[in-house]
Amino acid sequence: MTTPSAKASTLRRAWDRAWSVSAIPLGAVFLALVVGAIIMIGSSIFATGTFDPTLPITAYSALLQGSLFSERALVSTAVHAAPLVLGGLAVGIGFKAGLFNIGASGQFLCGALAGAYIGATLANAPGIEAVPVSLLAGGLAGAVWGFIPGALKAWRGAHEVVTTIMLNYIAATLIAYLIVGPLGAKGFSFARTGDTGNASLPILIGDEGHLGLLIALVAVPLAWWLLWRSTLGFEIRTVGANPSAARYAGMRPGLLIVFTMSVCGMLAGLAGAGEILGISHFMNASYGTSIGFDGITVALLGRAHPFGILAAALLFGIMRAGEGLMQISTGIPVEIIDVVQAVILLFLAADVLVRRLLRVRAARVAVDELQTVTRSYGEQAVR
């Protein structure tokens, strides 16, 4: 029988736990916004012509207005958050296996091109076939681009940080070549793929809320289930925590690394295909993305936990959706958001600052759990 006080203490314990997990990330975001405000005040003379200490207030409220205060703004926030969820998972699931996937942007671009090209090829096919096939092509292309560094790490001991950085640039060059050359559509004034037509994702809510939102939303519980409720997930986390122990327990670290990197690549590739099929409906040769760095930030802010990643992605969705209105109405360039993003990462990496400045006591951040990641850099560890 549960007495009211016992119930209260359970609640209290749950609250304590939630606070201890989220205190540092929340503190980091808060402090980063403060730093952003200080930079805005410092540079207000250039933005508005006068020294204006209230500029951060107007800027941040414009940001919120552009991202939360209307139905249109809310949909825009969700549209911006969807690829960040997938990108965050593409980095976060890797973290759980002790892998640092810096290659999300290359995987994203490969997925985007495959989605765009297959989509354009199936532009006149019925949507019920064209949409899933194009998305699948995107996920597959991303998975291939994730498989390469996974295989190189598992079988050749090449560190994934080096190989994924290089693969990002190879992907960008390859895509420029393919779109200017063999995969480009004819009859346009600039190099691009054809229109995706019927393969474009259906709009579910508002003017731009496409099917990709649903995919991102479904991916979160799926990733959680994979990591914490499946045998495979247990093995992945064991390899991440201690590859030698995993090997002694009869697991195969090499295969698990290849599998994890492929899944990460698939998620990033899906994000890429979703962006093309859901928003632009074609891809030009200079198409770029910041999903690589954004994914790292989102994954770290969400402590590499799928639900944490969802929350972090929504936060960044708010910033990305509102930054345009902020720039128009206050003259603060949108790049301030990148600065805030970097400062969030800084406070997460140096969480000792957050503890001192805000006097919080909480569990250490995911960064700490990741120490295995760079430790293998010099040793060519896993074989």
Add this chain to the structure above:
Amino acid sequence: MEVLYGIPVLGVFIQLIAYLVQVIPPFGFIILGSATPLALGALCGIMNERSGIVNIGIEGTMLTAAFFAFLVAAAVNAAFPADPIGLFSATPALVVGVLAGIVTGVLVSALHAWLSITVRADQIISGTIINIAGLGFTSYLNRLIIGPNPRAGAGIFSPIEALSGQTSIPVVGWIIDMFLKSGPIATTMILFVIGLQIMIFRSRWGLRTRAVGEHPRAADTVGIDVIALRYRNVLVGGIFAGLAGAYLTLEANSSFQNGMTAGRGFIALACVIFGRWTPIGAFGAALLFATSDVLGSVVQLRPPTGDLAQLGSILHAIPAEVFSALPYIVTIIVVAGVVGRSVAPAAVGQPYEKESKAT
């Protein structure tokens, strides 16, 4: 030599060498120029990695230094306009700009050092922070400060002599010519490469640095201050990245564009790995990558003709993108150990904790 062109497969290779001998001399200074930021960035990477710190933030460090070098030079030039004097047509603004670039490089490196040595944060994350912040902060300030003043700037350093003809000394004439047509940072870069090579492998400091990078615990046991040495080396590395940045805005270009490093910091990282963590090796890699990059456009400008027609048709069939992606492809091949493995210093990426503290 022409008689050898007909040999299958090997003949094409000989043709390629003949073509390179023919086209590299006139384009030598361009190759040296595009190798300069790569080699300087690689020196920054070597200073870090030899002492056990991963630095993927070279790109961001370089970009930030490029911006502040340009900004300070432009401000000094606006306040104290002066005529170019002496060698390299240096002005006070340009010299102060280079110093500002170096100081910026050192400051950004100080952040990296603090995060990875004192806080013992993940060094890849620290590098990522520098890359995001470098791009974001410089783009932000560029749009606010330089954007409204498009004519801001302080000009650029000039070569020692920009003669159109080539020096008439046979065989090595073009090498001398290459340096005569290069500015101060590109020229001194060679000295840094040679100096650092000797320092790392022949000096007491170099031995200690390598010890700290390979086995910090052992180095600590024999009385080397691991923390202080790592700090010092990362900060000195910042000087090189700062110079690389200053080169971009004060010697190669006379303006700053958002994200103008365009992946050079990552190619520098590739040079470090391809050059097996040695300055001379990294410089060779930088030259190779720069040649490959320049070759992509040279093939368009001066296609191989006559005896070399066979090579010409092959080079034309290769898309220019292959030449620009070459550094990245080669690096993957090297780290995968397909053609000779390149192995990093053993302690790279591991934060060092003194034993007395840990227990």
